[in-house]
Amino acid sequence: MQDSKALASIPLTPANTAPPAPQFPWPKPFTSAMFLSFDVDAESAWTAKDAAHAERLVTMSYGGYEARVGTPKLLELLDQLDLKATFFITGWAVDAHPAMAESILKAGHEIGHHGYHHLLVDPGDPVDEEVDRGLEALKRHLGVVPKGYRAPVGEFTEALRVALVRKGIVYTSSFRDDVRPYRHRLKDGRPGTIELPVTSSYDDWMHGLSNRFSPRSIFPKEHVLSMWKDDLDETRDWGAMVTTVLHPQVSGRPMRLRLLREFLIYAKSCSDLWITTGEAIAANYQNHEAGGSAAAAE
């Protein structure tokens, strides 16, 4: 049991004090949305866990798959399906694999911020350097000032939430507590970023194939497709949104790309579903906040 001092430190209020997500309409003719997004960690997925992994060449090769095969193959798929997505890229991946990063930008996809070294943030950790180095790498190599941010390893602290507002980030996409966009409320009451929430089911990292030492099993197409369709279909019934969290080192593998193709073809067949970038969903949210009537989708 934790000691009573620790227990006494737990606030008796929700950790997230944002008001309920507003129920504004999606752009016509859509009644639900899919935020199609990828996290490009490359080798930084592994050095973030242990810098010494840099010399473990096979461990690193899981991440190296992204530049050599995974990202090109996924760009090809998106092109064939005529879809635009958001790619959250770590600064390290941009520095180490500039050609890969440029190919994403050139293909017309949105570039988002994903930290520099893909560091998991813990309470008390400084956050500025990791955010700033990420911004600089995106600016220097791609000329991009990102609107969106996804937390590496998916954690957030208040310090990070505040820093991102200060640095001009418009939307974030890491929280697991909703099925519609909402605006964060900082601890001091000021408005934070717009949140485009995520869920574990669309995180390909959860279904194996990412790590040879992971206890998590690898699942076949039928298994993952069933989950993804169920989550999508129920969400469409709710008029809500789903967010994918896909990694080229997982979803760029042959068996996974085959599954993703089948899923995206299904999603495209849903005429009520807006498949789009984070930028577009955030703009639609801002338009709603500004009192705008529902715009048609681009």
Place this chain on the structure above:
Amino acid sequence: MQDSKALASIPLTPANTAPPAPQFPWPKPFTSAMFLSFDVDAESAWTAKDAAHAERLVTMSYGGYEARVGTPKLLELLDQLDLKATFFITGWAVDAHPAMAESILKAGHEIGHHGYHHLLVDPGDPVDEEVDRGLEALKRHLGVVPKGYRAPVGEFTEALRVALVRKGIVYTSSFRDDVRPYRHRLKDGRPGTIELPVTSSYDDWMHGLSNRFSPRSIFPKEHVLSMWKDDLDETRDWGAMVTTVLHPQVSGRPMRLRLLREFLIYAKSCSDLWITTGEAIAANYQNHEAGGSAAAAE
């Protein structure tokens, strides 16, 4: 190997000395029962593991899903299916999310006790404060004096078993050793609470989607539905009962709610199955103990 002193400390008697579960009939026209219950932990599921999680905002957001989305959606589902259930709520969740707790009560469901901070009890731990704070929160916000108790993280000690009797709890629902209700026998021989036993298969936490660091995989509808139907159908053949242990942060997710809807529609189609609250099953047990003949279900 454990040392011989430790081994010598193991009693040569069953840990649970309750006599066999009595074989009294279920209320007519039913021949089996489903105790439909939910555990509402909200963020306390996470702070119970580590108070420092209170500042890990994404970890907390798993729990925060309950108030924002999961619980409202489940209440809607139960209303559509015209089912009443028992919701075991932690005191913390009631304090932090009073509106959520009130909405459950208002919808006509039973409210049960689920600890205050969702603390796992270990041998030697004091139990009074956690139980009392939970009772106070239910009383203060909801005016409820709960009849039922489910142990947070599912553990029990003799001290807890004794304390619950002293505090007027009528039934508990945490033990994994039976398929019918039975009355606990305390170590000193006195009668304890009525136990409505549970099983891992109906605990949605076991099938993934609860935690981004869990090694446990996420399973699709076909997988979970097959287990739940098999467990139910065999139990019906036995004339026994099943107990669900569902969490709004898991079963309130779109893909899981879709599965639960399908399962409950199936369960409702079983005309021999009494789907009800813990309170009702405990009352039927008391009626039996009092020598009452089998009453018809309400």
Place this chain on the structure above:
Amino acid sequence: MQDSKALASIPLTPANTAPPAPQFPWPKPFTSAMFLSFDVDAESAWTAKDAAHAERLVTMSYGGYEARVGTPKLLELLDQLDLKATFFITGWAVDAHPAMAESILKAGHEIGHHGYHHLLVDPGDPVDEEVDRGLEALKRHLGVVPKGYRAPVGEFTEALRVALVRKGIVYTSSFRDDVRPYRHRLKDGRPGTIELPVTSSYDDWMHGLSNRFSPRSIFPKEHVLSMWKDDLDETRDWGAMVTTVLHPQVSGRPMRLRLLREFLIYAKSCSDLWITTGEAIAANYQNHEAGGSAAAAE
């Protein structure tokens, strides 16, 4: 990396020096065999891991399910299917649940030795007390002198192998290195027990439902049945044997008993398959060793 001294300690010979399993025929009209066996650990499955579990009442209740529900239900199933099996019972389970143990014996099944406290044996551990106490409990409560032994938690040392021969054990059933019976060769060259080897696929503990903190997932009927049938059908093609390692606290649960019933009905439909006890398979082996021609099955 392990140090060179540790590496130098690894012998450059197989750990098991038994000659290949002899290819004698199964009793007519059978051409393959299933050793149908159960491990009855009851609560000792848990106290073996930590004696302090004795006061964790829900953890203990997993084991307590065996006496209250699991074993009676399995005995009923075997009776319906007219099958005899071997039950390896820990001495603790016999001491704490004598009525359960007697009911197994009375139903005509073979009783085997499964340790006393279900202790995992490690190199250097003394083995006599655990073996002797198990023998005494079987003798005192049941009047049984067991022919078979299965290692608790499935581990073996040379000291244990030697002790079992000295104490008159005829066959063991714990090694994972064959698909036919063979005779152990002790380190000093003397013959050891007859081994009836096992495999992980038929160990119900591997497929979940055993433990609420286990990272192992719970699998539905289709999944387990497919494995069990594949393993059985291929083994029948090989003219070899399978061994089940089933636990009443797992396979006695409703969904699992339903699966086991379906599997055993399938197995019984295989007219080439001898479904029997360890005692019978060991006797057939001894008959072969003695130069006997293939006897017909009882």
Place this chain on the structure above:
Amino acid sequence: MQDSKALASIPLTPANTAPPAPQFPWPKPFTSAMFLSFDVDAESAWTAKDAAHAERLVTMSYGGYEARVGTPKLLELLDQLDLKATFFITGWAVDAHPAMAESILKAGHEIGHHGYHHLLVDPGDPVDEEVDRGLEALKRHLGVVPKGYRAPVGEFTEALRVALVRKGIVYTSSFRDDVRPYRHRLKDGRPGTIELPVTSSYDDWMHGLSNRFSPRSIFPKEHVLSMWKDDLDETRDWGAMVTTVLHPQVSGRPMRLRLLREFLIYAKSCSDLWITTGEAIAANYQNHEAGGSAAAAE
């Protein structure tokens, strides 16, 4: 969070600086390839983790299955299907089970190097002894000078990469970063071995059945076959290659051999697929490097 010194040590360049895999054609009439390979670890899979396992006889028996049953059965299967494969064998397995190793060679399969004690290499570890002892064992018992090397437990360091070139190894098969063969570039710019990359999906160790304490679940045929076919079919569409990493202690088990048979029969039915050894794929690569036109497959 890692300290800033550790983070500063991470190079801002890809860990693997090899140029993209060349897109030369496969030998006519093939347009894709399967490198059919097995890792024969035997008991060294376990002593590599802990030398003390040598006295844990059941743990060792998982590995012992290879010599007693798994390898003979797989050789029989390959013979029936008229397929040649590469077997990477640890030096320990050759020393302890020379007859098993000889039977592989005699059946016409390629023998590759797989370390001596199956040691996981870590940055800073010496590598010469493990490589040399492996070479000596293959030479002494089989008269083989291997062309191929697969890293035990699948890890690599620069020191190992350099040592293998120095010792005349032609190709390696351990990296996870491509779907076509490529030539390594050492840190000093010199050419390294030819890499025949692998992927987790074809590593049978990932799908359970390898270890009784593993948290990884055991999966049935439908599950694994679906993955293997999807990975193969997509790879064929890409004109690329797959590499199997199969272990006789897993894929030699009845249920797994049955699955492998079905998979290989399917693979053989793909007339565009070259199923072959590492040696043959490496020779084809060398032929391409030497400017040779696409040769027909042997």
